[in-house]
Amino acid sequence: xxxxxxxxxxxxxxxxxxxxxxxxxxxxxxxxxxxxxxxxxxxxxxxxxxxxxxxxxxxxxxxxxxxxxxxxxxxxxxxxxxxxxxxxxxxxxxxxxxxxxxxxxxxxxxxxxxxxxxxxxxxxxxxxxxxxxxxxxxxxxxxxxxxxxxxxxxxxxxxxxxxxxxxxxxxxxxxxxxxxxxxxxxxxxxxxxxxxxxxxxxxxxxxxxxxxxxxxxxxxxxxxxxxxxxxxxxxxxx
Amino acid sequence: xxxxxxxxxxxxxxxxxxxxxxxxxxxxxxxxxxxxxxxxxxxxxxxxxxxxxxxxxxxxxxxxxxxxxxxxxxxxxxxxxxxxxxxxxxxxxxxxxxxxxxxxxxxxxxxxxxxxxxxxxxxxxxxxxxxxxxxxxxxxxxxxxxxxxxxxxxxxxxxxxxxxxxxxxxxxxxxxxxxxxxxxxxxxxxxxxxxxxxxxxxxxxxxxxxxxxxxxxxxxxxxxxxxxxxxxxxxxxxxxxxxxxxxxxxxxxxxxxxxxxxxxxxxxxxxxxxxxxxxxxxxxxxxxxxxxxxxxxxxxxxxxxxxxxxxxxxxxxxxxxxxxxxxxxxxxxxxxxxxxxxxxxxxxxxxxxxxxxxxxxxxxxxxxxxxxxxxxxxxxxxxxxxxxxxxxxxxxxxxxxxxxxxxxxxxxxxxxxxxxxxxxx
Numbered sequence: 001x002x003x004x005x006x007x008x009x010x011x012x013x014x015x016x017x018x019x020x021x022x023x024x025x026x027x028x029x030x031x032x033x034x035x036x037x038x039x040x041x042x043x044x045x046x047x048x049x050x051x052x053x054x055x056x057x058x059x060x061x062x063x064x065x066x067x068x069x070x071x072x073x074x075x076x077x078x079x080x081x082x083x084x085x086x087x088x089x090x091x092x093x094x095x096x097x098x099x100x101x102x103x104x105x106x107x108x109x110x111x112x113x114x115x116x117x118x119x120x121x122x123x124x125x126x127x128x129x130x131x132x133x134x135x136x137x138x139x140x141x142x143x144x145x146x147x148x149x150x151x152x153x154x155x156x157x158x159x160x161x162x163x164x165x166x167x168x169x170x171x172x173x174x175x176x177x178x179x180x181x182x183x184x185x186x187x188x189x190x191x192x193x194x195x196x197x198x199x200x201x202x203x204x205x206x207x208x209x210x211x212x213x214x215x216x217x218x219x220x221x222x223x224x225x226x227x228x229x230x231x232x233x234x235x236x237x238x
Numbered sequence: 239x240x241x242x243x244x245x246x247x248x249x250x251x252x253x254x255x256x257x258x259x260x261x262x263x264x265x266x267x268x269x270x271x272x273x274x275x276x277x278x279x280x281x282x283x284x285x286x287x288x289x290x291x292x293x294x295x296x297x298x299x300x301x302x303x304x305x306x307x308x309x310x311x312x313x314x315x316x317x318x319x320x321x322x323x324x325x326x327x328x329x330x331x332x333x334x335x336x337x338x339x340x341x342x343x344x345x346x347x348x349x350x351x352x353x354x355x356x357x358x359x360x361x362x363x364x365x366x367x368x369x370x371x372x373x374x375x376x377x378x379x380x381x382x383x384x385x386x387x388x389x390x391x392x393x394x395x396x397x398x399x400x401x402x403x404x405x406x407x408x409x410x411x412x413x414x415x416x417x418x419x420x421x422x423x424x425x426x427x428x429x430x431x432x433x434x435x436x437x438x439x440x441x442x443x444x445x446x447x448x449x450x451x452x453x454x455x456x457x458x459x460x461x462x463x464x465x466x467x468x469x470x471x472x473x474x475x476x477x478x479x480x481x482x483x484x485x486x487x488x489x490x491x492x493x494x495x496x497x498x499x500x501x502x503x504x505x506x507x508x509x510x511x512x513x514x515x516x517x518x519x520x521x522x523x524x525x526x527x528x529x530x531x532x533x534x535x536x537x538x539x540x541x542x543x544x545x546x547x548x549x550x551x552x553x554x555x556x557x558x559x560x561x562x563x564x565x566x567x568x569x570x571x572x573x574x575x576x577x578x579x580x581x582x583x584x585x586x587x588x589x590x591x592x593x594x595x596x597x598x599x600x601x602x603x604x605x606x607x608x609x610x611x612x613x614x615x616x617x618x619x620x621x622x623x624x625x626x627x628x629x630x631x632x633x634x635x636x637x638x639x640x641x642x643x644x645x646x647x648x649x650x651x652x653x654x655x656x657x658x659x660x661x662x663x
Binding site: 080 | 645
């Protein structure tokens with residue numbers, strides 16, 4: 001059973017078609033990347049799978065749960081990190097993680113989740129400062145900690161390293177790779193082709209709401225005789 | 239200079255929006271309505287009083303009294319039967335029925351003040367509803383002057399205080415099936431005015447503060463981009479809505495409570511002179527009344543919060559949330575001003591319908607209505623507001639279950655509407 005099964009997915013915003021009948025599957029424990037230009041439909045696809053947007057056509061199954069019929073069951077096993085997400089500014093980093101953990105567990109189990117979030121966020125003593133005192137990079141680290149601390153079966157990460165400097169970005173990529181090795185399926189989107197090439201087992205190129213190519217980074221590079229995914233991308237869309 | 243005008247133009251465009259203009263227009267209309275009401279009251283106060291008179295005395299002083307009354311008022315009943323007089327006076331819209339007792343002249347002749355019994359027919363319990371009683375009180379003063387003049391002319395009394403003050407009055411106020419002995423409309427008004435002013439203000443403050451909290455909470459969720467995360471957590475949409483409503487209600491009540499503590503202290507300085515036992519006049523509230531007031535306030539707060547929750551779903555950020563509190567503030571201010579000054583029952587039908595439809599009106603007038611046993615108005619208000627709140631909560635939960643919260647309202651493709659399709663054919 002695939003972790004995520006997307007069949008003929010349509011998402012319309014009124015008369016505008018954001019996603020036009022795309023289909024793909026993500027295998028269990030796989031890191032799958034969606035790449036494409038701005039407005040191609042990457043975030044829309046991720047938001048649909050994250051149960052935020054209603055499906056206009058087609059179907060999505062997450063670990064056997066039909067998204068349209070069982071969104072609450074899907075929410076129990078996924079974690080979504082939006083591109084421009086924020087945290088509650090009047091809470092401390094620790095309180096924010098505790099607030100989220102309490103939706104997934106209670107007692108010692110919740111404390112363990114928070115401890116894991118603090119470890120991933122790696123904010124040191126600043127974890128007890130209010131979020132409104134954090135820099136953009138610190139907030140992103142906190143949010144990555146939040147997204148991964150529950151050991152979700154499916155992690156949906158939109159522009160994972162958005163706002164992070166090179167050092168922080170590399171650390172976060174490593175953490176996500178480790179998590180995938182330990183059993184979490186990762187579905188991510190990125191503008192950063194190098195990041196995608198480094199992290200993903202397979203990728204799908206999306207343009208104007210349609211998947212135009214799909215495969216392993218190595219396979220695609222070979223197919224298009226390109227030296228990197230950026231070249232592949234340019235050749236596919238032009 | 240060009241840069242300056244550029245900045246001014248941009249600032250005006252930013253600040254002068256529909257949501258800033260609309261509340262001002264509504265307030266202007268509201269004040270216009272209140273102004274009309276005031277001028278109507280002024281006319282009422284200066285116009286000829288309508289009274290009924292029961293003259294049981296055949297003496298010269300009752301003749302003088304009748305003469306003064308007939309010159310200063312329109313007398314719709316002049317007879318000797320109190321019950322009949324009251325019935326006619328009520329039917330003719332009179333302010334009062336004056337009863338001159340059989341011993342009126344005799345008492346004054348025997349150096350005792352003559353008593354005029356006044357049955358006040360009170361139409362409403364708003365601040366402006368008792369204005370007409372002032373003109374009747376002025377009429378009584380004229381009667382006293384007339385009798386004093388007669389006494390001085392004839393030298394019929396050697397007691398200067400009696401000459402100056404030859405009559406006394408006993409008051410009985412009739413209002414909504416209640417007969418309150420020993421109290422005039424102005425005294426009754428003084429008793430009720432403290433709650434007439436305070437209760438609507440408290441309700442308005444609670445609604446504005448709690449409602450503002452809900453709308454701001456939604457605005458902040460959207461501005462901080464925390465809403466998307468919240469909506470992907472394993473929590474029921476109804477729990478999110480309920481959580482926000484309850485938290486806002488607690489904060490709103492707390493804020494309004496602190497605010498009103500100060501305001502109440504301010505108000506008590508005005509009503510320090512009025513110390514009357516309401517139970518003596520059958521105006522005290524019982525346990526059921528307090529329960530009904532509590533229920534009315536609770537459902538109204540719930541209605542306000544759920545309405546604000548629905549409005550909050552339309553916010554884009556904290557700033558737009560602030561402007562969305564405007565319509566709620568207007569809805570709270572309209573009944574506050576009107577119920578302060580006028581009794582619901584003395585309003586024109588259109589105003590009654592408007593006030594009834596605004597869910598915040600009901601707790602504002604519940605206490606006054608229950609003082610006069612108007613249970614039908616209070617209970618029907620509670621039922622209406624409950625239905626309103628349930629519908630609003632259902633709408634809020636529905637919005638949370640759809641993706642409208644994130645995508646906003648969907649623009650319809652007009653070209654695909656049935657009408658356009660027909661036109662194309």
